[in-house]
Amino acid sequence: MTETIQKTADNNKNAVYPLATGPVSIDEVCSGERWAPQNTKQIARLVAVIAMGQAAFASHIIKELTPAAPAFSTEELLAEAKIRLSVQEKKATPRTGYPRAQRDGFVFEAISWIAARQTYGDSALLKDPHVSATSQGLDGLMIELSADKSEITATTIFEDKCTENARDMFTQQVLPAFIERHQNRRSAEIVAAATVLLQTAGIDEATAGQLAAAVTDRNGRRYRAAFALPTEYEEQTKRRALFNGYDAIPVGSAEQRIGACFIVPVQIRDWFDDLAAAAIAYLGEVGVAGAEEES
Numbered sequence: 001m002t003e004t005i006q007k008t009a010d011n012n013k014n015a016v017y018p019l020a021t022g023p024v025s026i027d028e029v030c031s032g033e034r035w036a037p038q039n040t041k042q043i044a045r046l047v048a049v050i051a052m053g054q055a056a057f058a059s060h061i062i063k064e065l066t067p068a069a070p071a072f073s074t075e076e077l078l079a080e081a082k083i084r085l086s087v088q089e090k091k092a093t094p095r096t097g098y099p100r101a102q103r104d105g106f107v108f109e110a111i112s113w114i115a116a117r118q119t120y121g122d123s124a125l126l127k128d129p130h131v132s133a134t135s136q137g138l139d140g141l142m143i144e145l146s147a148d149k150s151e152i153t154a155t156t157i158f159e160d161k162c163t164e165n166a167r168d169m170f171t172q173q174v175l176p177a178f179i180e181r182h183q184n185r186r187s188a189e190i191v192a193a194a195t196v197l198l199q200t201a202g203i204d205e206a207t208a209g210q211l212a213a214a215v216t217d218r219n220g221r222r223y224r225a226a227f228a229l230p231t232e233y234e235e236q237t238k239r240r241a242l243f244n245g246y247d248a249i250p251v252g253s254a255e256q257r258i259g260a261c262f263i264v265p266v267q268i269r270d271w272f273d274d275l276a277a278a279a280i281a282y283l284g285e286v287g288v289a290g291a292e293e294e295s
Contacts, residue, residue, distance in 0.1 A: 015065035018042040019115050026259050027240045029247040033224075033260040035115045042068055043111065044278035048286075050110045051081035051279065055128040062117050070286060078287045084131070085276045085283075101162075104228075104272045106130065107279075108162040109139055111262060112226045116142055116158075125197040140224075141193045143215065149201060152214035156222040156258075157181055157190070164268065166227045167242055178223045178249050190215050223249055226260035228268050233261050 016039045024034040037043060045068030049058045057071040070077075084106060086097030097103065109129045116126055120142065127141040140158030145151070159174045180186065194215045198208035214220065225243070232238055243259040251257060264271040 016042070017065070017118055018046060018062070019111070019118055021115055021119055024239070024261065025236050026243055027254075029254050030243045030257045030259050031254045032239060032243075033115070033119075033226075033258060035111070035226075035260065035262040037264065040275065041278065043114070044275050045069070045282050046114055047107055047110045047275065048081060048085070048279040048282050050113070050129055051084045051106075051131065052077045052283075053131050055113065058114075059117055059126075062114065063121065073286050075287070078283050082280050082283050085279050087273075087276075100269065103276065104162040104269065105160070107272055107276060108226075108228050108262070109160045111228075112140060112158060112160040112260070115226075115260070115262075116140070120144070125201055127193050127197060138189055138193060141190060141197070143194055143197055145201065149203060152194070152211055152220070154220055154222060155190075155194070155215045155217075156224055158224050158226065160226045162228045162268065162272065166229060169227070170225060170242060171245060174225045175245060175248055178225070181223070182218055182221070182249050182251075184216055184218070187216050219252065221251070222256045222258060223251075224258040224260055226262065228262045228264055228272070230268065231263055231265065233263060 018037075018039050020034075020036045020038040022034055024032040026032040046058050046061065049055075049061070049068055049070050052070050052073065054070050058068070061068050083095060083097055085103065087100045087103050088095065088097030089099050098106075106129070113126060113129045116124065120126075124142045124144050127138065129140070138157070139160045142154075142156040142158070143152050144154040144156075146153050157178070159177055161169045161174060163169045181190070191212045194212040195208050198211055199205065203211065225246075227242070229242075233242065239259060239261060242261075243257075246257045246259065249257060
């Protein structure tokens with residue numbers, strides 16, 4: 001936790017982070033993170049804000065430990081966010097939602113982003129979550145800069161998965177994707193995302209373009225595989241079995257292979273249904289409040 005975030009927390013003793021986060025043991029080749037809901041209401045509201053395309057403002061909310069609310073709203077933004085958080089298994093016109101796997105994937109990507117923002121604070125530059133539930137490609141990217149912003153000191157690539165078959169997903173999709181990244185295939189995608197992040201830090205275009213080359217350096221790269229998991233994964237043996245084989249990525253230390261476990265207290269899909277419903281209800285409250293202000 002950064003000094004900035006700790007100072008803010010000290011100034012607001014009643015504030016509670018959305019997630020409880022901390023290190024957890026896995027094995028000798030993989031370091032672990034454990035996340036769990038700590039303030040579900042705040043998580044739902046942050047997911048709603050992110051679904052409105054306002055991840056930057058969500059970052060401000062997390063940093064200041066203030067109640068989540070959008071920076072602004074329009075009828076169109078509210079409607080789009082509600083669709084993004086709703087389930088519609090079969091295609092129809094007009095669209096009212098997305099298949100459950102895609103909806104839950106978006107929500108979990110937002111939660112993964114929240115966890116990284118809480119943990120690393122201002123020291124990290126984070127790619128925003130996809131605001132489209134159908135977006136493919138890089139789940140998440142985090143780069144860390146030296147104090148003078150003259151170099152990238154660490155690059156972390158995220159794979160975030162919400163599935164009932166975590167082990168199969170890890171071995172058949174996540175690990176192959178990380179190996180491909182480690183071979184610097186599809187590296188243009190990472191370079192482009194890093195360049196955008198560097199520019200948000202106030203670095204000029206030419207310098208950002210040059211600094212972004214550091215993300216192709218595999219020696220300074222970390223990989224973080226995150227899964228939404230039931231409570232049985234509180235046991236180290238279950239975590240070890242899930243992430244077995246992580247050493248197929250030839251990096252120098254266990255700290256470069258991260259296994260993140262988001263532990264939910266009920267059935268995974270039920271929890272995501274309830275959280276999305278709470279986020280949609282909150283968007284409705286925002287819409288009513290906006291209408292009252294205009295009247």
